[in-house]
Amino acid sequence: MNEVPAAALQPLLMGSASRGGAAAGVTGQLLLDTDWAATPLGPMERWPQALRIAVSICLNSRFPMFVWWGPAAINIYNDAYIPILGKRHPEAFGRPAQETWHEIWDVVGAQREAVMERGESTWNERVLLVMERNGFREDTWFTWSYSAIYDEDGKVGGMFCACSEETGRVLAERERDRLVREAQDAARTLRTWFDNAPGFVALLRGPDFVFELVNQAYYQLVGHRHLEGRPALRALPEVESQGYFDLLQQVYETGEPFVGRAMRLVLQKTPDAAPVERFVDFLYQPVRDAQGAIVGIFAQGHDVTEQVQAAAALEEANQRKDEFLATLAHELRNPLAPIRQAALVAKTSGDDKRKKWALDVIERQVGHMALLLDDLLDVSRISRGKLQLRPAPVDLKAVVDAAVETAWPLIEARQHRLEVVLPEEPIQLVADAVRLAQVLGNLLSNAAKYTDPGGHIRLSAEQRGGRLLLRVRDNGIGLSPEDVEPIFGMFSQVTAAAERAQGGLGIGLALSRGLVQLHGGTLQATSAGRGQGSEFTVTLPLPARPADEAPPAPAAAGERAAGQPRSVLIADDNPDALSTMSLLLEMEGHEVHSAADGEQALARAEALHPDVVILDIGMPRMSGHEVAERIRASDWGRDALLIALTGWGQAHDQERARAAGFDHHCTKPVDVGELLALVQGESKSEA
Numbered sequence: 001m002n003e004v005p006a007a008a009l010q011p012l013l014m015g016s017a018s019r020g021g022a023a024a025g026v027t028g029q030l031l032l033d034t035d036w037a038a039t040p041l042g043p044m045e046r047w048p049q050a051l052r053i054a055v056s057i058c059l060n061s062r063f064p065m066f067v068w069w070g071p072a073a074i075n076i077y078n079d080a081y082i083p084i085l086g087k088r089h090p091e092a093f094g095r096p097a098q099e100t101w102h103e104i105w106d107v108v109g110a111q112r113e114a115v116m117e118r119g120e121s122t123w124n125e126r127v128l129l130v131m132e133r134n135g136f137r138e139d140t141w142f143t144w145s146y147s148a149i150y151d152e153d154g155k156v157g158g159m160f161c162a163c164s165e166e167t168g169r170v171l172a173e174r175e176r177d178r179l180v181r182e183a184q185d186a187a188r189t190l191r192t193w194f195d196n197a198p199g200f201v202a203l204l205r206g207p208d209f210v211f212e213l214v215n216q217a218y219y220q221l222v223g224h225r226h227l228e229g230r231p232a233l234r235a236l237p238e239v240e241s242q243g244y245f246d247l248l249q250q251v252y253e254t255g256e257p258f259v260g261r262a263m264r265l266v267l268q269k270t271p272d273a274a275p276v277e278r279f280v281d282f283l284y285q286p287v288r289d290a291q292g293a294i295v296g297i298f299a300q301g302h303d304v305t306e307q308v309q310a311a312a313a314l315e316e317a318n319q320r321k322d323e324f325l326a327t328l329a330h331e332l333r334n335p336l337a338p339i340r341q342a343a344l345v346a347k348t349s350g351d352d353k354r355k356k357w358a359l360d361v362i363e364r365q366v367g368h369m370a371l372l373l374d375d376l377l378d379v380s381r382i383s384r385g386k387l388q389l390r391p392a393p394v395d396l397k398a399v400v401d402a403a404v405e406t407a408w409p410l411i412e413a414r415q416h417r418l419e420v421v422l423p424e425e426p427i428q429l430v431a432d433a434v435r436l437a438q439v440l441g442n443l444l445s446n447a448a449k450y451t452d453p454g455g456h457i458r459l460s461a462e463q464r465g466g467r468l469l470l471r472v473r474d475n476g477i478g479l480s481p482e483d484v485e486p487i488f489g490m491f492s493q494v495t496a497a498a499e500r501a502q503g504g505l506g507i508g509l510a511l512s513r514g515l516v517q518l519h520g521g522t523l524q525a526t527s528a529g530r531g532q533g534s535e536f537t538v539t540l541p542l543p544a545r546p547a548d549e550a551p552p553a554p555a556a557a558g559e560r561a562a563g564q565p566r567s568v569l570i571a572d573d574n575p576d577a578l579s580t581m582s583l584l585l586e587m588e589g590h591e592v593h594s595a596a597d598g599e600q601a602l603a604r605a606e607a608l609h610p611d612v613v614i615l616d617i618g619m620p621r622m623s624g625h626e627v628a629e630r631i632r633a634s635d636w637g638r639d640a641l642l643i644a645l646t647g648w649g650q651a652h653d654q655e656r657a658r659a660a661g662f663d664h665h666c667t668k669p670v671d672v673g674e675l676l677a678l679v680q681g682e683s684k685s686e687a
Contacts, residue, residue, distance in 0.1 A: 025059070025078070025079035026082065026090075027059060027076075027077060027078050027079050027082070027093065028059050028079075030090055030093045030094075031055070031076065031093075034093065034094045039074060039094055040070050040071070040072045040074060041070060041074050041094075048151045048157060050149050050157060051067070051069055051149070051151075051157065054069075054149050054160050055067055057160075058076065058077065058078050058160070059076075059078050059079075061078055061080065062079075062080050063080055063162055063164070064077075064078070064081040064084055064163050064165070065077065065078050065080070065081060065160070065161060065162050066078070066081055066160075066161050066163075067149070067158060067159070067160055067161075068097050068112065068158055068159050068161070069157060069158035070158060072096045073097040073098060073112060073158075074094060074095070074096060074097075075093065075094065075096070075100060076093065076094065077092070081163075083165075084133070084142075084163070084165055085133060086133035086134040087133065087134055088100055088133055097112075103131065103132050104129045104130070104131060107127070107129065111124075111146055112146065112159060114146075115146045115147070115148050115156065115159045116148070116156050116158075116159065119150075119156050120148075121145060121146060121147050121148065122144075122145055122146040123145045124142070124144050124145070125143045126142070126166045126170060127142055127143070127144075128140070128141055129142055139167070140167045141166040141167050141169075142163055142164065142165055142166060143163065143164050144161055144162065144163035144164070145161065145162060145163075146159050146160070146161050147159060147160045148160075172257050172285065173288075175285070176285055176286065176287060176288065176298070177288075179285075179287070179298060195216055196215075197217060197300075198217070198302070199300060199302040199303075200217040200218035200220075200221050200280075200282075200299075200300070200301055200302070200303065201213075201214075201215045201217070201300045202214045202215070202218050202227075202298075202299045203287070203296060203297075203298055204232060204248070204296050204297045204298075205295065206295065206296060207252060208232075208233075209231060209245070209248050209252075210229065210230065210231050210232075211227040211228045211232065211235060212296070214227045214228055217303075221267070221278065221280070222236060222267055222269065223267060223268070223269025223273075224269075224270075225269075232245065232248070233245060236267075238266065238267060238268045238275070239265070239266075239267070242264075247260070247284060248284060251284045251285075251297055252286065252294055252297060255286045255288075255294055256286075257284060257285045258283070258284040259282075259283050259284075260280065260281065260282050260283075260301075261281055262279045262280075262281060262304055262307075263279065263280055263281075263282070264277065264278075264279055265277075265278045265279065265280050266278075277305075278303055278305045279303075279304050279305045279307075279308040280301050280303055280304060280305075281301050281302050282299060282301025282302075283298075283299070283300050283301060284297050284298075284299055285299075285300070338361050338362075338365050339365045339366065341361075342357075342358035342362050342365075343358065343362060345357070345358040346358035346359060346362075389431075389432040389435060389518055390432050390434075391430050391431055391432055392430065392431075392432070392433065393429070393430055393543075394428070394429050394431055394433040394436075395426055395427070395428060396422065396426070396427040396428070396429055396461060396468070397426065397427075398433065399429070399431070399433050399436050399440065400420060400422065400440065400459065400461070402433070402437035402441070403437045403439075403440035403441040403444060404418070404420065404441075404459075406437065406438075406441035406444075406445070407441050407444035407445045407448060410445055410448045410449065411444065411457065414448055414451070414453045414455070415453050416448055416451060416453070416454065416456065417455070417457070418444075418457050418458075418459070419456070419457070419458045419459070420458075420459045420460075421458065421459070421460040421461070422460070422461050423462065423463065427461065427463065427468065427542075428543065429468065429540065429542070429543070430543050431540065432519070435515045435518075436515075436519065436540075438511075438512075439512040439515050439523070439538060440459070440470065440472070440538070442508040442509070442511070442512050443472040443536050443538075444457065444459065445508075446508065446509070446536075447472055447473075447474035447476060447534075447536075448474075450474070450476045450477050450534075451474045451475060451476030451477070451533075452476065452477075455474060455476060456475050457472070457474045458471070458472070458474075459471070459472050460473075463542065466541065466542055466544075467521075467539050467540060467542060468539070468540045468541075468542050469537060469538070469539055470537070470538040470539075471535055471536070471537050471538075472535070472536045473533065473534070473535040473536075474533050474534060474535075475532075476533055477530065477531060477534075478527045478528065478531050478532040478533050478534055479525060479527035479529075479534050480527075480529060480530050481529070484525050484527060485525075487525060488509050488513050488523070489510060509523075516538055516539075516540070519540055519541075520540070520541050521538060521539050521540040521541065522537075522538075523536065523537070523538050523539075524536070524537050524539075525537075565588075565590050565591060566590050566591070566610075566611040566612055566679060566681075567590070567591045567608065567609075567610040567611045567612070568590045568591065568592050568610055568611065568612045568613075568614065569592075569593045569594070569595065569601065569605055569608060569610040569612070569614070570582055570585065570592065570593070570594050570595075570614040570615075570645075571594070571595040571596070571597070571598070571600070571601035571613075571615050571616060571619060571624070571627070572594075572645070573596055573597055573618075573619045575596070577616075578594050578596065579594075581614070581645075584672060584676075585676075585679065588676055588679075590679065593610065597619050597620045597621045597622065598619040598620065598621050598622025598623055598624065598626060598627050599621040599622050600621075601613075601615060601619070601622075602627050605627070605631055609636045609640075610640065611640065611641060612641045612642075612643065612679050613627075613628075613631060613640055613641070613642050613643070614643045614645050614679075615627055615643070615644060615645065615662075616645055616646060617644055617646040617648060617653075617657070618646065618647075618648075624644060625657070625660040626660075628644070628657075628660040628662055629660050631661070632660075632661035641664075641681065642661055642662045642663050642664075643662065643663065643665075643666060643678055643679070644657040644660075644662040644664065644666060645666050645668065645670060645675075646665070646667065646668060647667070647668045648667070664678050666678070
């Protein structure tokens with residue numbers, strides 16, 4: 001046997017050598033990477049010429065092929081054969097064929113013996129083979145032939161196989177035949193099934209695709225036009241350029257079914273109607289007569305427009321959420337740098353002026369962070385129906401003055417001209433003055449942000465039909481029609497606006513609309529287009545009769561907490577939070593004890609029997625929930641006032657706190673006045 005140098009093997013083992021000599025696909029690379037010396041075939045350079053030629057033909061073909069060589073039937077296959085193997089690839093490459101196909105070896109092994117022993121070629125057409133190639137038994141159908149490969153000595157050294165899987169075709173033909181038989185044997189039943197099918201169904205006859213049967217769902221899809229008895233091209237002329245007739249022709253000529261997923265379809269349901277866009281999943285299945293000739297097309301599918309739009313909306317929402325979270329991280333980190341630097345100045349400087357300056361910076365930046373968190377909490381409370389307004393008779397001018405005061409620094413900094421136009425007669429509202437001023441302040445601030453310096457902002461009010469209309473108009477960047485409504489979404493962001501944003505989370509409009517809706521009103525935006533300014537209109541109901549006398553204002557935090565001192569135990573694993581809260585409680589005259597973890601809190605509670613226990617939830621060694629449960633289980637603890645103080649504020653967090661025995665659930669950052677009132681036992685509300 002003549003040996004051939006390894007370099008000479010490359011033309012046989014490499015595909016498309018004229019395009020750079022790349023290995024013949026995945027299996028070609030497997031051939032080069034396999035240690036053939038460890039197999040019965042031995043090193044490639046010693047392979048017989050017949051084997052090398054067979055392998056070369058196999059690897060460079062796009063038709064499923066394999067070579068079994070030698071007494072062990074070592075398996076070498078090409079890329080087109082990989083789907084047939086399923087999970088058995090790539091372990092099957094270079095391994096004995098019987099190991100790979102043990103469950104069907106009684107069929108294919110017997111045919112191999114005929115080839116290897118007698119040189120007989122085989123032919124098998126659509127033979128049923130029960131395989132376990134994907135981890136479960138399944139019926140498959142294959143067409144294949146085995147051919148002997150003779151070595152230089154004239155003996156059969158191995159065999160060559162070309163095959164094709166017919167499973168999909170067999171199953172499709174079986175389904176087709178079933179439908180045709182039902183159509184021939186039970187036309188009335190088929191018509192009932194057609195009309196009541198959950199998806200659209202149609203049977204098209206002949207090469208002109210004449211509608212023979214059409215169900216109601218199909219009519220609902222394409223519009224109530226005449227279909228049955230008409231060629232598809234004449235019945236649906238607007239579809240001609242969308243490729244569907246080409247697909248029908250392809251299925252009719254080839255006999256191969258076609259499956260479409262979420263394909264776009266533009267229809268004009270009536271002659272004078274605007275085109276509408278739909279998305280459909282569908283199947284075009286050839287229908288054959290008794291002689292096997294194709295006589296029509298069976299079309300079946302579903303309108304999946306809502307699913308496609310929902311998926312697109314979800315993707316858009318996820319993108320907006322990611323943008324929002326990135327903005328949130330940016331806005332919360334921004335104040336940290338000046339806070340850290342100012343803290344360092346206050347810590348190291350002996351100059352009282354510098355210390356005061358540093359403390360002012362810290363207070364200002366903490367206030368900024370608190371506003372951001374307040375906006376987030378307000379939106380969350382509105383969405384959960386937990387935000388409570390404090391309506392009271394209020395003069396419109398007072399609300400407007402408060403809003404202007406809030407937005408004025410930004411308006412002044414950008415040198416805008418603010419025009420406020422209010423009716424001459426006083427207008428009385430029944431509203432939460434703080435929240436309403438928050439809405440108007442936000443609208444004025446937005447107008448200032450998104451208007452070039454030196455712009456004009458106008459705030460006006462008028463009464464109309466028992467309602468109050470408040471308008472904030474600017475000559476800023478404006479809105480495109482597609483942006484007018486989305487800007488009120490939680491995670492939406494207008495590109496042109498984002499380029500001019502000067503801080504904030506971009507949730508102000510969502511919050512403002514929610515607050516206005518809680519007042520029984522509406523908040524809408526209008527704009528003539530990009531670069532032409534915007535107008536935001538708040539519409540509120542006016543009281544039917546003069547407002548009653550305003551209820552007494554809530555007491556100040558210090559007044560609510562005034563009373564007899566109480567014994568208080570506070571537990572928090574954050575030393576700064578623990579020390580500051582302890583100091584505030586001591587300043588109110590309470591006897592305060594502290595604990596840095598759950599176990600310490602429980603031990604001190606059992607020793608001291610305090611009147612009030614304030615517990616962080618996420619503490620080491622024992623959670624706040626566990627501590628509360630243990631306290632409630634004791635005799636003295638049944639009468640203690642338990643307050644949860646935590647950063648987790650969702651509805652299920654509050655339910656978990658109540659289940660553990662807490663009287664109140666306060667979300668950080670807590671309103672100090674409200675907490676002091678809870679400690680004194682003068683407030684029943686959740687903080």
